[in-house]
Amino acid sequence: MTCKRTFKTLAASTSVLCLAATLAQADQVFNDDVIITQSLCVGFDCVNGENFGFDTIRLKENNTRIKFDDTSTSAGFPNNDWQLTANDSASGGQNKFSIENTTVGRVPFTIEGPAPTNSLYVDDGGRVGLGTSTPVVELHVVNGDSPTLRLEQNGSSGFNAQTWDVAGNETNFFVRDATNGSLLPFKIRPSAPTNSLYVNTDGNIGLGTASPDAAMEIARTTGNAAGLLELSNNGGSFITMENTTSGNSWFFTHENAAAGRFIIARQDGAADGMFLSADGTFQVGGNGSAGNGMALASNGNLTIGGSLTQNSDKNSKMAITAVDQRDILGKVMTLPITSWTYKTEAETGVRHIGPMAQDFYAAFGTGADETGISTIDTSGVALAAIQALAEQNAALQERIDALEGKL
Structure with missing residues (x-):
């Protein structure tokens, strides 16, 4: 038997007594099962008449560890050694409880001493509570202010570091780009209606509907006039419709120039477009200039740059x-x-x-x-x-x- 108390300062007389006890005693080996019908205390600070309370096994000294030393040597058998560690052994260390893989020198699980009650709770249904002992879903996170999940790519695998937060509070549910100034690119406000954003199995997106019939469908059922689409910019804005086979594109444009007209034009023929001015003037072709193409003024005057043909087909008459x-x-x-x-x-x-x-x-x-x-x-x-x-x-x-x- 050896003296384990390596981190306590002992008086010289005490050291002599410990050495004498070491020389006088030998390890005890039992070749049969050992049954202890009372409590067991292990460690140098155990005393005669120890008050166990409800403890069955007590480890009592300044460095408490339980070591699982796997001596397997046969090929294919697992042989990692594990250790339950209570607190760091150095001055200024952490108050903690850890599970350590001593074979590879890793600590996969740690609980710090000040951790609050129910920091991690697994109920009888396998539901995990973080901050609660009554989880109602598979993972239930409880906090007094903005419970948050952080997804951090730390760069250890060669990719650029990037951190995202997913959080929610009384104001909104949001995704935060913590790496780039805590931008909030995505928000959902409380009481947002069902199917506010719906992605169908075919990739169609529904805004207000669970059965979108187009690549994007916007639906409202208020029964009143409602704005269904608004584009805003501190300059001109446009919608592009592109035929990827022919390579042609059409633009629906709010003109960036002072005139601020609404223009429908093809990328290769702006002069053939349609122009709606703020005063209600509607022009077709001629790059929107008067005297070219067709111009319908807000006062009702219609000016055309070509001939006017009206339907007079006898087949359309009766x-x-x-x-x-x-x-x-x-x-x-x-x-x-x-x-x-x-x-x-x-x-x-x-x-x-x-x-x-x-x-x-x-x-x-x-x-x-x-x-x-x-x-x-x-x-x-x-x-x-x-x-x-x-x-x-x-x-x-x-x-x-x-x-x-x-x-």
């Missing part, structure tokens, strides 16, 4: 009846024709010549109502009146020819 050209000519002759300016053009003073819609409607009964005149109707009326005049001219020519023949 209830076709002949007209009395003479009757139409008579109505044209009595139709008031005046010169005037639209109220919306009062500042420019642009003049026009034509009938009032009410008079035209009363005379011919065409169009949707009495406040507008279709250009195809004015063309038809003019053609019918021309035909009546041509007929009159032909008749007059016949009379002239007859009179000239009598001279």
Whole structure:
């Protein structure tokens, strides 16, 4: 038997007594099972009459360790040695309890002395509680302020160090980029509705729906008008639609220039795009400049840079009846024709010549109502009146020819 108390300062007399006890006593070897029906105290600080309380086995000295020394030597058999260690042995060391793999010099498990109650708790259902003895899910974390899980890549495997936190509190559930200034790229506020963000098995994303029918579907069921998509930027912003087969892209753009127009254009043909200005002017082609392409002003004026073609296909018409050209000519002759300016053009003073819609409607009964005149109707009326005049001219020519023949 050897003296184990290597970390205590002993008086010289005590050292002599310890040496004498060592020389006088030998290790005891039992070749049979040993049964102790009372408690057992092991260590130099055990005393005669030790008060065990409810302790069955007590280790009592300044360095308490339990060593599992595996002496296996046969190939294939595990042989790591393990140790239960209570507290560091050096001055200023930790108050802790550890499980150590002494074969490889690692400490896979440690509990520090000041650790609070229920720091780690596994209940009868295999649920793990961190800070609670009543976990209700497989891993239950409890803390008074923002319980957090940290995912830290420390660079030991050659990859750049990066740390993420996943946490939640009364304000929001969030993911924090702890490496880059604690940015918060992802948040969910309490009471967010079910399926606020839903990724389906086919990769479709639903915002407010669990059955998105497109790559992204936004759904609301408030029954009222609601903003479903908003893009904001401190400059222009745009949406790109790209055909990866043809390589063509279309842009839906909030113009970054002072005009701030909304533009729909293809990447290789901005001049062929569509332009909506803040004043309501809508232009097609011509790079959005007046006099090119088509421009529909907010006052209703339509300017085109080419010809205007209206549908007049007989296959698209019904209830076709002949007209009395003479009757139409008579109505044209009595139709008031005046010169005037639209109220919306009062500042420019642009003049026009034509009938009032009410008079035209009363005379011919065409169009949707009495406040507008279709250009195809004015063309038809003019053609019918021309035909009546041509007929009159032909008749007059016949009379002239007859009179000239009598001279």
